[in-house]
Amino acid sequence: METTLHISDTPQQVAADFASFISKIAENRAINIALSGGSTPEIVFDSLASDYKDQINWRKIHFYWGDERCVPPDNEESNYKMTNDHLFNLINIPKENIHRIKGESDPKIEVQRYAQEIAKNVRSENGFPVFDLVILGLGDDGHTASIFPDQLNLIDSTEITEIAIHPVTGQKRITLTGTVINNAKLITFLVTGANKKAKFTEILRKSGDWESYPATYISPTNGELHWFTDIEIN
Numbered sequence: 001m002e003t004t005l006h007i008s009d010t011p012q013q014v015a016a017d018f019a020s021f022i023s024k025i026a027e028n029r030a031i032n033i034a035l036s037g038g039s040t041p042e043i044v045f046d047s048l049a050s051d052y053k054d055q056i057n058w059r060k061i062h063f064y065w066g067d068e069r070c071v072p073p074d075n076e077e078s079n080y081k082m083t084n085d086h087l088f089n090l091i092n093i094p095k096e097n098i099h100r101i102k103g104e105s106d107p108k109i110e111v112q113r114y115a116q117e118i119a120k121n122v123r124s125e126n127g128f129p130v131f132d133l134v135i136l137g138l139g140d141d142g143h144t145a146s147i148f149p150d151q152l153n154l155i156d157s158t159e160i161t162e163i164a165i166h167p168v169t170g171q172k173r174i175t176l177t178g179t180v181i182n183n184a185k186l187i188t189f190l191v192t193g194a195n196k197k198a199k200f201t202e203i204l205r206k207s208g209d210w211e212s213y214p215a216t217y218i219s220p221t222n223g224e225l226h227w228f229t230d231i232e233i234n
């Protein structure tokens, strides 16, 4: 597994550098991207909408999510709403290219429906869908997507998607499994802020409690892993 570190000075520069990275991947080929929620992706979407509105052929990109909160699409906690507000409403993208997780539905039904939508539209390798790019964040507790430390079994699940439960709020989520995330061609972490330094360092150095963090187990089977961050590991 090839791991590449991209270190920028500020979260805004991380977002700009990552937006540039996406623009190069998206160069006029049909790709499937799984998005993340979170504060850093939010500034990435702002950067894409402002600097690449006309430079990227959005008609070629199909957007999915790595995870979604089980809330309606107009709820402030919805990852879909955040992406809509910061990107989709500002670019020319066909509605059929947006494959949102229906957070308003019964999680037991939506977890199957979303998996079927992915299986139908995203090519498979090794028996699982292959995303061209999966964008991830790193939670303060070391979670990624919605795979939390007390649900490490979702990393190796043989399903495409699973229902997760936020360990503090009890909020239900739909998440891609680690199996599908690790099947991607490109996996990128967006990690900014001093509050992430300790976990980020432990994961990269395989030190401290790294084995208890779900993000530790994100390791592409046949792809590349890139970290975009403003954190210097000294």
Ligand code: 6PG
Pocket: 036, 037, 038, 039, 040, 041, 067, 068, 069, 079, 136, 137, 138, 139, 140, 143, 144, 145, 146
């Ligand atoms: C979510 C995200 C989650 C996020 C991390 C980091 O739905 O909450 O997918 O995995 O990426 O919690 O979030 P921040 O970048 O806001 O710290």
